[in-house]
Amino acid sequence: MPNSGKVTSEKGEPHMALEMADDLTLIDQCLAGKRSAFAGLYRRYGQRVRSTLYQLCGETGLDDLVQEVFLRAWRGLPKFRRSASFSTWLYRIAWNVAMDRRKKFARDRQREQTVSDPLDATLPDPSQGASGQWSALHYQDVIRKALGTLSDGARSVIVLCDLEDIPQKDVAQILNVPVGTVKSRLFSARAALRKELERQGVEL
Amino acid sequence: MNRDNQNPKKNESISNRNSESLPFGSFEDLPDLAKTTHQDDRDLVTFLRQYRPEPPPEPANFEANLIRVIAQEPTPASTVVNNPKKAKRWPRIIGAIAAGVVGAGLGHTFGALTSPSGMGAQFADADSDGNFDSNSGANVGRETELETFLENSWDGAIAQTTSTDTSDSSDFSPFYWDTSGM
Numbered sequence: 001m002p003n004s005g006k007v008t009s010e011k012g013e014p015h016m017a018l019e020m021a022d023d024l025t026l027i028d029q030c031l032a033g034k035r036s037a038f039a040g041l042y043r044r045y046g047q048r049v050r051s052t053l054y055q056l057c058g059e060t061g062l063d064d065l066v067q068e069v070f071l072r073a074w075r076g077l078p079k080f081r082r083s084a085s086f087s088t089w090l091y092r093i094a095w096n097v098a099m100d101r102r103k104k105f106a107r108d109r110q111r112e113q114t115v116s117d118p119l120d121a122t123l124p125d126p127s128q129g130a131s132g133q134w135s136a137l138h139y140q141d142v143i144r145k146a147l148g149t150l151s152d153g154a155r156s157v158i159v160l161c162d163l164e165d166i167p168q169k170d171v172a173q174i175l176n177v178p179v180g181t182v183k184s185r186l187f188s189a190r191a192a193l194r195k196e197l198e199r200q201g202v203e204l
Numbered sequence: 205m206n207r208d209n210q211n212p213k214k215n216e217s218i219s220n221r222n223s224e225s226l227p228f229g230s231f232e233d234l235p236d237l238a239k240t241t242h243q244d245d246r247d248l249v250t251f252l253r254q255y256r257p258e259p260p261p262e263p264a265n266f267e268a269n270l271i272r273v274i275a276q277e278p279t280p281a282s283t284v285v286n287n288p289k290k291a292k293r294w295p296r297i298i299g300a301i302a303a304g305v306v307g308a309g310l311g312h313t314f315g316a317l318t319s320p321s322g323m324g325a326q327f328a329d330a331d332s333d334g335n336f337d338s339n340s341g342a343n344v345g346r347e348t349e350l351e352t353f354l355e356n357s358w359d360g361a362i363a364q365t366t367s368t369d370t371s372d373s374s375d376f377s378p379f380y381w382d383t384s385g386m
Contacts, residue, residue: 033279039271046267054259062259067270077280139255147257162249163256194248204247 023086030077042070045087048164049094055147055159056098057105065101069094084173091166092174095156102152139202146196154189161186 021029021040029037046066053065072093080089147155160171161182168186172179194204263269 031280035271035274038274039267042267042270046262050259050262055257059260063263063266066262066266067273070270071273071277074274074277074280136255139251140257143252143255144257158252162252165253190245190248194244197248197251202251204244204251 024082027077027080027086030074038070038074041073041086045090046070048087049090052091052094052159052164053098055163056095056155057101058144058148061101065097069097072097085170088170088173091160091164091170092176095160095174099152142197142200142202146193146200149196150189150192153185154192157182157185158189158193162190 021037023041023044026037026040030041049069050062050066053069054062057065069090073090076093080086147158150158156175157171160166160174161168166174168182169179172182175182177185197204
């Protein structure tokens with residue numbers, strides 16, 4: 001049975017060895033029961049998963065979502081077929097977790113509004129003599145709002161392809177759709193996003 | 205594969221021919237809609253990446269907490285399925301065998317019911333009300349066969365009985381034929 005003492009001793013290993021090992025080596029070590037190897041995988045992909053989940057679901061419960069993704073990944077490691085890359089597989093888990101969360105939000109839409117509204121009101125408009133930093137914050141908020149107007153499918157392709165810069169063939173694997181579907185969704189999603197951004201006063 | 209693309213001379217002639225009739229000179233001067241769309245997309249993606257909403261930084265002890273939670277989970281290897289494909293294959297094989305056995309059984313039963321010599325022969329010519337069509341050719345043929353069979357069986361049975369009979373009653377039997385002198 002695992003215990004916390006073992007993990008503490010494993011944490012003493014140099015991080016360099018974990019960072020040098022490739023994904024498959026770390027996965028093999030995880031399957032052999034070495035939990036510190038999983039910490040190596042987290043350090044490698046944690047920030048990207050966190051960012052993706054944030055773009056898809058927002059800030060509320062973000063830490064729980066990240067933890068859920070890596071827990072599912074740990075439990076699912078024996079099922080990981082090495083035909084796809086680990087990152088693609090992990091992104092797929094993240095996307096599933098995000099969609100589960102969004103469905104839950106959709107069931108309680110009123111609650112979602114009350115959570116997101118206070119943040120919307122805090123950001124200034126750059127046209128009112130704000131500095132460059134505030135301007136950047138404003139545009140980030142505009143993008144966040146514009147992403148919120150898209151459907152789940154459209155938002156997913158924008159986030160994965162354009163914000164996370166994942167190749168379209170990998171996105172197709174993550175979403176479990178053909179590459180052609182990704183391209184067409186991306187085309188319409190970009191058009192809808194551009195329209196929304198222009199509606200909010202952004203000139204591209 | 206477009207063969208025209210492999211022939212520059214032909215392409216050139218097509219371009220020159222059309223350049224005379226097109227108001228903007230040549231195909232090269234056509235507004236490239238794909239390029240425009242591509243440029244629009246590039247501007248949009250540049251804007252998105254420049255002002256990409258950044259997630260809040262993770263809590264300081266997040267990784268340690270995650271590893272602690274994972275420490276409470278069983279080791280993944282303990283739940284390893286040796287070969288998931290093989291594990292999925294067995295139910296299919298058993299299902300196929302079961303379906304085959306059931307199919308064979310049904311086929312045999314159905315065949316016995318519908319074959320002329322089987323149990324269901326008497327029902328073979330019945331219509332939907334359960335009546336028989338005595339005028340059908342097949343039915344008449346079968347009746348004739350049945351009559352012949354019954355006659356032959358009857359003859360055989362009588363002949364056997366008389367040949368084994370020890371009493372001298374053969375002269376009185378209308379079915380007895382003495383073939384000893386033939």
